[in-house]
Amino acid sequence: MKSRWQLNWRLLSMVMALALVLTGCGRENLSALVPKGPVAEQQLFLMVLTSAIMIGVFLIVMIIFAYVLIRYRQRPGQTGIPKQVEGNHKLEILWTVIPFLLLIVMAVPTVAIAFDLAKEYNNKEAVQVNVTAHQFWWEFEYPDLGVRTAQELVIPAGKKVQFHVTSADVIHAFWIPALGGKIDTNPGLTNKIWLEAKEPGTYYGKCAELCGASHALMDFKVQALEASAFDDWAKKMKAATEAPAATATGTAAQGREIFQKSCIGCHAIGSEGGKLGPNLTNFGERKLVAGIKPNDAQHLAEWLKNPQEVKPGNTMPNLNLQDDQVSALVEYLHSLKVTQ
Amino acid sequence: MSDHTSHAPNRSGLWDWLTTVDHKKIGILYLIAGGFFFILGGVEAMLIRLQLIYPEAKFVAAGTFNELITMHGTTMIFLAVMPVIFGLMNAIVPLQIGARDVAFPFVNALGFWLAALGGLLLNTSWFLGGAPDVGWTAYATLSSNHKFSTLGTDFYVLGLQIAGLGTLIGGINFLVTIINMRAPGMTFMRMPLFTWSSFVTSALILFAFPALTVGLVFLMFDRIFGANFFNPDAGGNIVIWEHIFWIFGHPEVYILILPAFGIISEVVSTFSKKRLFGYSSMVFATILIGFLGFMVWAHHMFTTGLGPIANTLFGIATMLIAVPTGIKIFNWLLTLWGGHIRFTTANLFAVGFIPTFTIGGMTGVMLAVPPADYQYHDSYFVVAHFHYVIVGGLVFGLFAGLYYWWPKMFGKLLNETLGKWHFWTFFIGFHLTFFPQHFLGLMGMPRRVFTYLPGQNLEMGNLISSIGVIGMALGSIIFAINMVVAAKSKKAAGNDPWDARTLEWAIPSPAPEYNFAQTPLVRGLDALWTEKMAGNKGMTPAEPLGSIHMPSPSFLPFLMSLGLFVAGYGFIYAGQWGTYIVAIAGIAFTLLCMLLRSLYDDHGYHIEPDEIEEKGVKA
Amino acid sequence: MAQVSNDAMERKPKIKKDGVKPHIVTFIASIILTIIAFMATAYEVIPAGFTVPFIIILAIVQAAFQLLVWMHMDQKGHEFARVGIVTGSAVVLVTIIAFVTTLW
Amino acid sequence: MAADHAVNTVLPDEPEKATLEGKNKVLGFWLFLGGETVLFGTLFATFIALRDQVNGGPSAQELFDMKIVAWATFLLLTSSLTSVFATMALHKHNLKAVQGWLVITVLLGLGFLGLEIYEFYHYVHEELGMTTSAFSSSFYTLVGFHGGHVAFGICWITGLIIQSMKKGLTVVTAPKFYVAGLYWHFIDVVWVFIFTVVYLMGMIGGKAVA
Ligand code: HEA
Numbered sequence A: 001m002k003s004r005w006q007l008n009w010r011l012l013s014m015v016m017a018l019a020l021v022l023t024g025c026g027r028e029n030l031s032a033l034v035p036k037g038p039v040a041e042q043q044l045f046l047m048v049l050t051s052a053i054m055i056g057v058f059l060i061v062m063i064i065f066a067y068v069l070i071r072y073r074q075r076p077g078q079t080g081i082p083k084q085v086e087g088n089h090k091l092e093i094l095w096t097v098i099p100f101l102l103l104i105v106m107a108v109p110t111v112a113i114a115f116d117l118a119k120e121y122n123n124k125e126a127v128q129v130n131v132t133a134h135q136f137w138w139e140f141e142y143p144d145l146g147v148r149t150a151q152e153l154v155i156p157a158g159k160k161v162q163f164h165v166t167s168a169d170v171i172h173a174f175w176i177p178a179l180g181g182k183i184d185t186n187p188g189l190t191n192k193i194w195l196e197a198k199e200p201g202t203y204y205g206k207c208a209e210l211c212g213a214s215h216a217l218m219d220f221k222v223q224a225l226e227a228s229a230f231d232d233w234a235k236k237m238k239a240a241t242e243a244p245a246a247t248a249t250g251t252a253a254q255g256r257e258i259f260q261k262s263c264i265g266c267h268a269i270g271s272e273g274g275k276l277g278p279n280l281t282n283f284g285e286r287k288l289v290a291g292i293k294p295n296d297a298q299h300l301a302e303w304l305k306n307p308q309e310v311k312p313g314n315t316m317p318n319l320n321l322q323d324d325q326v327s328a329l330v331e332y333l334h335s336l337k338v339t340q
Numbered sequence B: 001m002s003d004h005t006s007h008a009p010n011r012s013g014l015w016d017w018l019t020t021v022d023h024k025k026i027g028i029l030y031l032i033a034g035g036f037f038f039i040l041g042g043v044e045a046m047l048i049r050l051q052l053i054y055p056e057a058k059f060v061a062a063g064t065f066n067e068l069i070t071m072h073g074t075t076m077i078f079l080a081v082m083p084v085i086f087g088l089m090n091a092i093v094p095l096q097i098g099a100r101d102v103a104f105p106f107v108n109a110l111g112f113w114l115a116a117l118g119g120l121l122l123n124t125s126w127f128l129g130g131a132p133d134v135g136w137t138a139y140a141t142l143s144s145n146h147k148f149s150t151l152g153t154d155f156y157v158l159g160l161q162i163a164g165l166g167t168l169i170g171g172i173n174f175l176v177t178i179i180n181m182r183a184p185g186m187t188f189m190r191m192p193l194f195t196w197s198s199f200v201t202s203a204l205i206l207f208a209f210p211a212l213t214v215g216l217v218f219l220m221f222d223r224i225f226g227a228n229f230f231n232p233d234a235g236g237n238i239v240i241w242e243h244i245f246w247i248f249g250h251p252e253v254y255i256l257i258l259p260a261f262g263i264i265s266e267v268v269s270t271f272s273k274k275r276l277f278g279y280s281s282m283v284f285a286t287i288l289i290g291f292l293g294f295m296v297w298a299h300h301m302f303t304t305g306l307g308p309i310a311n312t313l314f315g316i317a318t319m320l321i322a323v324p325t326g327i328k329i330f331n332w333l334l335t336l337w338g339g340h341i342r343f344t345t346a347n348l349f350a351v352g353f354i355p356t357f358t359i360g361g362m363t364g365v366m367l368a369v370p371p372a373d374y375q376y377h378d379s380y381f382v383v384a385h386f387h388y389v390i391v392g393g394l395v396f397g398l399f400a401g402l403y404y405w406w407p408k409m410f411g412k413l414l415n416e417t418l419g420k421w422h423f424w425t426f427f428i429g430f431h432l433t434f435f436p437q438h439f440l441g442l443m444g445m446p447r448r449v450f451t452y453l454p455g456q457n458l459e460m461g462n463l464i465s466s467i468g469v470i471g472m473a474l475g476s477i478i479f480a481i482n483m484v485v486a487a488k489s490k491k492a493a494g495n496d497p498w499d500a501r502t503l504e505w506a507i508p509s510p511a512p513e514y515n516f517a518q519t520p521l522v523r524g525l526d527a528l529w530t531e532k533m534a535g536n537k538g539m540t541p542a543e544p545l546g547s548i549h550m551p552s553p554s555f556l557p558f559l560m561s562l563g564l565f566v567a568g569y570g571f572i573y574a575g576q577w578g579t580y581i582v583a584i585a586g587i588a589f590t591l592l593c594m595l596l597r598s599l600y601d602d603h604g605y606h607i608e609p610d611e612i613e614e615k616g617v618k619a
Numbered sequence C: 001m002a003q004v005s006n007d008a009m010e011r012k013p014k015i016k017k018d019g020v021k022p023h024i025v026t027f028i029a030s031i032i033l034t035i036i037a038f039m040a041t042a043y044e045v046i047p048a049g050f051t052v053p054f055i056i057i058l059a060i061v062q063a064a065f066q067l068l069v070w071m072h073m074d075q076k077g078h079e080f081a082r083v084g085i086v087t088g089s090a091v092v093l094v095t096i097i098a099f100v101t102t103l104w
Numbered sequence D: 001m002a003a004d005h006a007v008n009t010v011l012p013d014e015p016e017k018a019t020l021e022g023k024n025k026v027l028g029f030w031l032f033l034g035g036e037t038v039l040f041g042t043l044f045a046t047f048i049a050l051r052d053q054v055n056g057g058p059s060a061q062e063l064f065d066m067k068i069v070a071w072a073t074f075l076l077l078t079s080s081l082t083s084v085f086a087t088m089a090l091h092k093h094n095l096k097a098v099q100g101w102l103v104i105t106v107l108l109g110l111g112f113l114g115l116e117i118y119e120f121y122h123y124v125h126e127e128l129g130m131t132t133s134a135f136s137s138s139f140y141t142l143v144g145f146h147g148g149h150v151a152f153g154i155c156w157i158t159g160l161i162i163q164s165m166k167k168g169l170t171v172v173t174a175p176k177f178y179v180a181g182l183y184w185h186f187i188d189v190v191w192v193f194i195f196t197v198v199y200l201m202g203m204i205g206g207k208a209v210a
């Protein structure tokens, strides 16, 4: 029979689907599924718990479903009228109560974890970071440390970090999947969230709320350093902020001149300069240009020549730079280092 | 005073369609509009999938992509599936309750034209400087400030405002129809489930759409008059928009799914030849879902920063919806249990609905866990969830309903072989497209991204997903062919091709303009089945054959909608033109039409008993 | 269709020809309630902090008066009117609670 | 057709509900008012959320002129009473009285509208424009929506009065009068809350509610 074949096919595909679910959880590179901090771990626990319950319920539904479809399909020549059943109170109560109980099993840890994650850490133990999202870049300020940076977030490993997030223009969302779930950055309002990286390492951050043309490209990087390395970094950053390296030689000096003329209105180096664009004090040490392209001479030059090509709709204008100006700027920008 | 015509005004062709107030014709108009926009939204979806087929593809530009997703979401929800739902409601609900007409035929037509012209207005943005690109959720400040968004967003605001108005009055029409127009004996607890779910859906429309109206007014005032509702620099608060949008938006998704639940209930019961298992608990569950639907909206806002109390309260309230929905799933299974199941195309879609919707519902419950949602939110996991419930639930349900009621609406059966091809291509394509998206989401792919970078392990999933859409397109095309084949076919469907149970099958297909020559007397749940079991050929009439009063057709609904359509452009371009004159003129024109409507009473016309006999209709 | 419906035909004098009195009473009550509310805000007769709940309760009482008496919502045949207004009000209540507690 | 028979014969007790059309109209209108409740409720919720956000502009406390508001309240309340009288006259099939009471209702409504326009005019002169602050936007939108309803009601009822001069009181016109009366009462009910939430609470000022 054709319909039996179809049925088997469907069952098979369901089983395959389930297998995919089960193996999918164990894959190494799934960011939200490979937690690197306590927040992500607690969230993963809830994800696994609810998935397990759901798969269980789904199996029950599917078993009844398959049985019914195979057993009760109309056979050729079958006539007569099946018994008209009005209902069955016992069964109906059963499938009201059991789902209800399952929901309670999910609700209890949900409440506990939700409140735990909403705790605020305003003490000195936790590093405080003010995050401001812009179309399409991230600004990070460490108010207690007197440090300001952009695009690459540096945090100490093994310590709680308290973020105060807001936005300068539209809603974005601050998301580092491996460390924990996201929080919206709302213009005019400040949200709080804490995260912790268990081990030093590099993690990826994303903007998760539609914020304009280049929403997809609004990535950032997170460097978790050993506590001592972090303190060292903060000290040097602070020093550089107060007195940015004024020495530039050769082409870099030319670049510096151009920069002072055309760029300083938007970009600060140290504490000097505008705030419309990312602070570039330690730009030479960033791994990425604009959060997405490798920070090498070629990609940086591409960026400077036509920022709109790389990130459509971003607010850095095309300044119509000549090739030699660009290479001078590249030289200069790459010389902006703090820790070496 | 008594200058009413006693003959049906002779109207034909386009003029007939532009002026009709017959709910069955309006139903067809809704289907045409919905079908058109479904193709449009589907083509937009195909472009989305094309752009995401491999990393860093360059088929469409970043800005265009955002226009595509916004228009895809808006078109599909407001202009494709809502009209198809309204189409089926119009075609079937009055028949199911034994009514000659809806309560407000004129308003019914007005509702359609408002929805259609609102949708048209929105879509003309493609040619007038760009479509809206702020997502179908249009979060402020992206949407509220001209600095961040184009004129397209004004089209969104005005288009949805006009279409929403149409939906609202349509909802009121159905509420009154179902409350006041039921045939004798058709008590509430004998109403078929499709009618019940239409009733609850209409109630949700009544209480949800005004919130959208207000939200859109705020957005319009911010954009056009420089108001400060969502301007943080002047004390505004962007979260207000999120609240208002979802106070509307969440009930909206139940507005969509409840009619599908109703369809599944009818189809499953007919094709297993059994009465619906647990009818009263089904009714109860429908009402409960509608009720709970109003207090869970903030589950779309878990990451907004409402705090743990609000998050957990709304999260748990959301989970509770699993209970009444589960009741439905199990009742359907038990309806099939012990039946003689016929796998017609309608039933294939209905049966296919069950596992697919269950998956979508389950991911919904997973999303309702706030801390976990911090990870899922705005990722492809959410996209997978809502396409499972919308495409795998609602669209399957609508296809089931279309195959089931097509003979009643058009008098011809859709071809079953083509129907099976339609089902299988669409079903397989659907799962291919959306199943991998769950994993893409968990692997950290945010939604609404115009591209993704290579090396994040997202290639495979996206490729499969993009291939799957071909299956759905194929299915849709087969369905289109099927319609043509059915229209060409000579074979009439007959009154009751499925050996079905409810009232609409007691009358000819397609139903005559007066529906029931004599109002039927309803003597039990599944009115027609009750008579069949009692050995009767058809329904017992509740009244003698007499002259039937019909409402006159009118061009005013179209003109009133046209006035608002023009006013829409007036508001959108007020800034550029430096004048509100067009907006005011458009509204004035609409008001004038309203006045005309009030001054010239519609006395309608009568169909006399001999005409009924003449048309060969035996009651 | 414009048929005189069943219960219109079999009507006994069902509606008590409603007198003027309840309407006048509602009018006077509305005025008095308004004045009380005004007094409560203008002079500090109510302990601070209770004024707002107090005047809101007065407004609800006044609205109920008008809905029930002036708009006849208490009468038979208004079942769905009641359902409509009560449901609408419930939606509004949830909305206002959410706005007051979760914004800012 | 009942409409025709009814014209010159006795009208039933509640002419607005004598026909199925009439019943439908009344029920549909009640449901519509349920929707309007949500509409105004959303406006109220937003106003409550934004009422302290004056952005350096004038606040409610500095601005409101309670004398005007008190008069406006009185006018609208009275007009609601006169529209009750109109509905009662409708039940007594007294067209002249219906028209008379409705004319008074419309005049009172016009008085209300005039005061409101004067009030807005006055505030704009005190530097409170639509664009001044979130408070001003939500104030003008909420109160303006209500005012727009009043204006629409005035036009509507006026139209009905004129229409009834020609058509008289029939089972076709009766539901129109009845429904317009419901609308007018509803506007009055909304005003009760505007008076309380916008004006009285505005006078208290500050963060009186959480
Ligand atoms: C038809 C449309 C529809 C339907 C029916 C649903 C149904 C549900 N939805 Fe869905 N949802 C959407 C359309 C829909 N949704 C859309 C469009 C969005 C995204 C909008 C956007 O952002 O663009 C969304 C987003 C969305 C979110 C926000 C995600 C986010 O953005 O972060 C959440 C969170 O709670 C959610 C939850 C639910 C739940 C719990 C249900 C429940 O109703 C499901 C209930 C069903 C079942 C549970 C299955 C059957 C039950 C049983 C077999 C019984 C036993 C079960 C258990 C014990 C669990 N949905």
Ligand code: HEA
Pocket: B038, B039, B041, B042, B043, B045, B046, B048, B049, B069, B070, B072, B073, B074, B076, B077, B081, B134, B135, B136, B137, B383, B387, B390, B391, B395, B433, B447, B448, B449, B450, B469, B472, B473, B474, B476, B477, B480
């Ligand atoms: C009713 C609602 C509905 C429906 C039916 C669909 C249907 C589909 N959706 Fe939809 N989708 C949404 C509602 C819906 N969607 C919403 C609300 C969003 C969120 C938007 C936002 O973020 O703001 C979204 C977002 C969304 C995304 C995410 C975009 C992003 O976040 O970047 C994707 C990506 O794959 C997608 C794909 C699809 C596909 C492949 C279908 C397919 O099922 C479509 C199948 C149909 C066809 C393929 C058409 C077939 C017709 C033809 C081929 C023409 C034939 C010609 C003739 C017959 C003449 N949708």
Ligand code: CUA
Pocket: A133, A134, A135, A136, A171, A172, A173, A207, A208, A209, A210, A211, A212, A214, A215, A216, A218
């Ligand atoms: Cu910023 Cu998306």
Ligand SMILES: [Cu+2]
Pocket: B249, B250, B253, B296, B297, B299, B300
């Ligand atoms: Cu929802």
